Structures are given as structure tokens and as C-alpha cells.
Amino acid sequence: MMFDTFQYWIFFAAVLLGLALLRDRPAKVALVLASFVFYGVWDWRFCLLLGGSIVVNYFFGIAIDAREGNARKRMVALAVAFNLAVLGFFKYANFFVDSFATLFGLNPDGMLLNIVLPVGISFFTFEGIAYAVDIYRRQMRAVRDPVDFSLFITFFPHLVAGPIIRPMDFFPQLAQRLPLTSEDSRWGMREILKGLIKKVAFANWFAPIADAWYTGAQYNGAEVPAWAGVLAFSMQIYFDFSGYTDIARGCARLLGYKFPPNFERPYLSASITEFWRRWHISLSFWLRDYLYISLGGNRVSVPRTYVNLLIVMGLGGLWHGASWNFAIWGLYHGFLLIGHRLWRQAVEKSGIAGIVDARWLLPFWIGLTFVIVTLGWIPFRAPDFAASLATFQALLAPQGWGFAQAHPAIVLIPVGTLAFCLLDHRRWLQDWLVQRASLPLVALVGALALLFLEIFAQVDAQVPFVYFQF
Secondary structure, eight states: OOTTSHHHHHHHHHHHHHHHTOOHHHHHHHHHHHHHHHHHTTOHHHHHHHHHHHHHHHHHHHHHHTOOHHHHHHHHHHHHHHHHHHHIIIIIHHHHHHHHHHHTTOOOTTTOOOOOOOTTHHHHHHHHHHHHHHHHTTSSOOOOOHHHHHHHHHOHHHHTTOOOOOHHHHHHHHHSOOOOOHHHHHHHHHHHHHHHIIIIIIIHHHHHHHHHHHHTOEETTEEOOHHHHHHHHHHHHHHHHHHHHHHHHHHHHHTTOOOOOSOSOGGGOSSHHHHHHHSSHHHHHHHIIIIITTTTTTSSOHHHHHHHHHHHHHHHHHHTOSSHHHHHHHHHHHHHHHHHHHHHHHHHHHTOHHHHTOGGGHHHHHHHHHHHHHHHHHHHHSSSHHHHHHHHHHHHSOOOOHHHHHOTHHHHHHHHHHHHHHHTTTOHHHHHHHHTSOHHHHHHHHHHHHHHHHHHOOGGGOOOOGGGGO
8 A cells, every 4th residue: 555546545534534533542543453454455464473573572672671780681682683583584584595505506496485575674673673772771661551552663654664763752742642733734735745746756757767777678669878777766766765755754744743854855965974864864863873873883993983884884785675786885885974084084184174165166065975876876776786887887888868858857857856945945935835824825836736746647657665675
């Protein structure tokens, strides 16, 4: 049940109507049941795994909270091990078997397991780990109400593709669900419409171009040049995932809950470090708070700090999928982060920081960051290492621009969205629509957004959200 389907919006309208008739605990129970229905649409067996994860993590939380000293450490270690074992079995068992067989020259066909990857497993297992660690660090007490804990894990707007919700951000909201205000309604509808435009009008348009390049096919009977295929996926993954996040946040707000931002215009970052503060923010913070800091963070020697960065980014890459291509993507960003730190240290020591950070150079740094991030998406999207290498080689060859003439939207959409971000760089227009605009004007803007979707939406494309596979 994907966010860009009519089926989902019928489901969401029913849930919204049901919650309008319920209060307090019955509303929470209804949300938990609705979330299981939402998850079970993919495969009812997934609900058994989700329910088992809820029960085990619930009791682990109580057990950690009740213990001290080494017993407390052992219990949190068991909780983390449980979640990693669940994630490892369903997501990485065949990957490790295949890698082992390749390493020793064996035929993996008879060794692979018939495992169906449950959607969203990477997200709800990470939330289980965060919950256990937060209790261990005494940042919160274990939640005794099983309904509250179940809602934290299952809440359907973020269940299958995030954002990864921090326990300390979500549980306080369960104490008293705030009434839906006019501003909440406007904000939620704005985010939903914005997310749908990103997904069905933009991401779904770029998707077949990227697919054509990486599968060696044609797009509308024409060969796709390397630059177009690489740029198309860079645009697709941003509009797809940020669009999903917008819809998730909008739906959650209409249901009475607030999600933190997950994207802050990352392609306008002036450095790779800034990019990771703006891209998939919930995962970046999770990796920092629960992995990087646990490894010693910046408190260790400089060489060890750099090793920690590589470990975190490499594992962050593998979190996205069971493929060495994802590990390469993660390590690529790890080396970029190290390189940026060394660069900044050299700039500060040489006394040229004022020149390097001059405003007139900002477009250059933003452009450079966008290029290196876009090149990094090649191993992320390519089916294997050979395809990644072939794409890099194709980019070095002379590029034709006839494709852009035949399909100008491949340039106009990025340029147009960039212009909008520059014109509304402080989001005053979006905030004005939510906070101060008259109701007729808001209705007019909403109608224009729906008209835009009617004209430009790629509804027939039926392109799954990219992050559903993770």
C-alpha cells in the first residue's frame, strides 16, 4: 500500500475519520491496528515478525531499566544483538552466503535461503536498538504501556521507510494527543501535496531514464547518454525519498503527531559534511549517536577517529542493501568526510578561510558538492561493480546533448526547483500559506497543486518508492 496509490488514500481517510471519533487510549489502539493492516497488505506474514519484534523489545526495555552495572550492560547487549540478528538474517543471510561462496570458488545456488525481505525491517529494528540504548544510557525510562510501545514501532506513516523516529521525540507526544488545529491541517496538506508532486510528477519522470541507462535499454526509442542517466537517478532518489518523507510527515501531523525533518534541501550543501547534516537526517543522527559515539567518536586519536568514520559510513552503506556496491558507496562518503576535515584543517592553518568561505565562491562549492554526491550515486544505483565502472568510463567519453533537446525537462526540473529554493530560501512563502494566508487563497493554491498533478503526474508509471527496498 504505497503513498501514491488511491488505495492508500482511501485507507488514510478511513483512519482519519475513525480517529476523529475516538480519544486517548482507544485512538491509540485503533492506530496500532490500522498500522498492522497497512503492513499486512504487503504480506500478512510480515505482521508476525513485526509483532514478535514489538514483544521482545518491549520486555528488553523493562529488563534493562530494572538492572544495574554489568547486568544492565549484558541486557542491552542482548537487545542490540536480537535486533541485529533479525536484520542480519532477513537482509544479509544470502549476501554473506554468496560472498562466502565467491571467496572460496563455490556454487552458491544450493546454499542460498528462500527468504522474503520484509519491507521496513531496517527502520523498525534500528528504532528497537535506539529504544534499548536510550534506556541503558538513562535518557528515558522503559515504557510500561504496551499500546504506547506498539504505536512507537508500528505507526504506519514512518513504518516502512522512515524517518527513523527517536524514542525521546515520540513518547512524550503519546501522553496527550494535541487537537488538530487549522495550522496543523494546512501544514499537513501542504506537505502531502508537496510530497506527491515530488514523487509522481518528478521522481517518476526521472525513474525510467535512470533505469534505461543502468539496464542498457532505451527511453522513448532513444539511447540515454551517461550524463543523463546519472543525473536522472540523482534527481529520482532525492525527489522520491524526500517526497515520501513529506507525505509521511503530513499524514502524521493530520493524525496528531509530529515527525522531525529528514531532508533540508541537501543538494544546496556547500560541503559533504553539510550534505550529511541535510540528507536523511534521521539516519545520519542515528549513526552518529548510536554507532559513531559508541566507537569513541572524536574522543579518540585522530587516526582512530578517521577509522571510526570509515566504519560508520561503510556500515551505513551496507544498511541500505546487501551488496558490496552499497559498501563502496558508504566508504566513498567516508573518505569524502575525512578529506573535507583535512581540507578544513589546512585552510584554517594557512589563514585563507576568509577567501575560501567568501559568498561569491558559494555557488562553486555547492556545484562541486552536488557533482561528487551525484557521482557517488553511481555504485548506489548500478546493479554491480562492473556496471559502476562502465558508467564512470562512459562519463569520460564525449557526451551528446541531443537527449536534453528532445527531453528538456531533464534540465528544466532541476533548474526550476533550484530557482524556487533560491526565491523562497527562507521558506517564507510556504510558512505564509500555513500561518497567515486566507482560506480562499489556500484553497486556490491547493487546487493549482492538484491541477499540476493532474497534468504532470506519472501515475501509470507505478514506480515503487526507492527506500521501500531498505
